[in-house]
Amino acid sequence: MSATKKTKLRSAEWFGTQDKNGFMYRSWMKNQGIPDHEFQGKPIIGICNTWSELTPCNAHFRQLADYVKRGILEAGGFPVEFPVFSNGESNLRPTAMLTRNLASMDVEESIRGNPMDAVVLLVGCDKTTPALLMGAASVDLPTIVVSGGPMLNGKLNGKNIGSGTAVWQLHEQVKAGTITMHEFMHAESGHSRSAGTCNTMGTASTMACMAEALGTSLPHNAAIPAVDSRRYILAHMSGIRIVEMVHEDLRLSKVLKRENFENAIRVNAAIGGSTNAVIHLKAIAGRIGVDLELEDWTRVGRGMPTIVDLMPSGRFLMEEFYYAGGLPGAIRRMGDGKLLPHPEALTVNGKTLWENCQDAPVYDDEVIRPLDKPLLEDGGIxxxxxxxxxxxxxxxxxxxxxxxxxxxxxxxxxxxxxxxxxxxxxxxxxxxxxxxxxxxxxxxxxxxxxxxxxxxxxxxxxxxxxxxxxxxxxxxxxxxxxxxxxxxxxxxxxxxxxxxxxxxxxxxxxxxxxxxxxxxxxxxxxxxxxxxxxxxxxxxTAKSGYQQLYIDHVLQADEGCDFDFLVGNRGSEVPKHSH
CATH class of the missing domain: 3.50.30.80 (IlvD/EDD C-terminal domain-like)
Structure with missing residues (x-):
């Protein structure tokens, strides 16, 4: 789509006026070396980045953001990258779940309060995906998800081991006396071999699959390994697509419908996904205004065979999943078996979920199993x-x-x-x-x-x-x-x-x-x-003001553990400020 199409841009409320305020907004931005023409009707695209060296799953996001920027510039938009709270599960104590809502508040206020027409969400480690989708859903601009991708397969004694899963297995073996502490410690160096999230179907990979099944990312976003060049191509193409979404006014609320959530619930069963998806999908749905309940997991999810044979439920890892056909391949199997609840559900590339997956190949029947040879007959939570x-x-x-x-x-x-x-x-x-x-x-x-x-x-x-x-x-x-x-x-x-x-x-x-x-x-x-x-x-006793806020306002697990005052969509309007 041509980037010259006349579209009413939200960012013009900052940069499009010939008055004192417009002067000041443009002038301050120009101290970064930005020329006049970048403010002349171009969509301003925010890149919401959860890069942090303390979140190792997301530590490669500086480079990933550069590829998103290439796509935005190519499509005629102007990228502006901004940081938000990065809640990585591996280091953050007592748990990254404590700060999921905090991160979502950071995201919501950063998007609403700044001059952007759309946003790209760079997500990876477990809670960064729901946190950013929750915050973006409360603002409701055109939004696309780019995940960081899983690590390469872990290795121990010449065999594959799964990140996270191997820790639990090996620790139990130490306690049982079947391996020595030396053998346990030896496994550490081969456990996390590259940039990226856990290479099992843990919460990070599950939520990447949920983002794709919900229609909020381009196809194959969930499974491309973090260090595979195709991950950077996907980031580039996502940058192109988000500019087109501005001109189409394809806001998040047009994608995140009940049908999309029901597809995600069924996909979670097919992939053997994490139980954490129950809480996170409920919280995202609450922000966008979809009334998702626990019973929906029984009504929609039960009866769906688990066909993706990945650890911790099965044998393989995310590398094999991508090489076998990735999530589009699994969804193709579901659709061919009439097990995809809503094939007509819209996705961010403007096509339906089934249009994206109906011709997707499956290259390995061991990893993405046929429906008549599932890992489990009923994988629904x-x-x-x-x-x-x-x-x-x-x-x-x-x-x-x-x-x-x-x-x-x-x-x-x-x-x-x-x-x-x-x-x-x-x-x-x-x-x-x-x-x-x-x-x-x-x-x-x-x-x-x-x-x-x-x-x-x-x-x-x-x-x-x-x-x-x-x-x-x-x-x-x-x-x-x-x-x-x-x-x-x-x-x-x-x-x-x-x-x-x-x-x-x-x-x-x-x-x-x-x-x-x-x-x-x-x-x-x-x-x-x-x-x-x-x-x-x-x-x-709360250790901090935020912890006290959390204790006072967090909802129970069946309600998504969001804060009671954050549920709902508050839109993108912001009071105009006169300097």
Missing amino acids: CILRGNLAPRGAVLKPSAATPALMQHRGRAVVFEDFDHYKARIIDPDLEVDANSVLVMKNCGPKGYPGMAEVGNMGLPPKLLAQGVRDMVRISDARMSGTAYGTVVLHVAPEAMAGGPLGIVRDGDWITLDCAGGALNLEISDAAMAERLAERAARQPA
């Missing part, structure tokens, strides 16, 4: 309810042990994460393979921030006996790279007065994934009595 989780809990079937999906066992209770760490290593702990590990006070308010500690490591004495999985229940999250029969996101959380807080050692708990049930085997009267007797546990 299990939504559980019952007297232990009145507002819901989640479980990832593709990462669980089938024999434990229906289970009854006695509770071994940990009051919080510190109690768990101290107690789990006790050789006298009364626990066996049939027990159910229960951890409290690790939810949104309780940690605070709902850290990824729900995949509790098993008791060393059981690991030494060969036990490799147990039912685990908490109000926490777990890394998308983790695995096991783990019930997460129990709502309401214990700190908010949920029934999880009154579970005692020895209580019987039943898990029925097929029936969507999670129950504590006590009478309603006993439940009411325990809840009445339970002393209200107060959150720990």
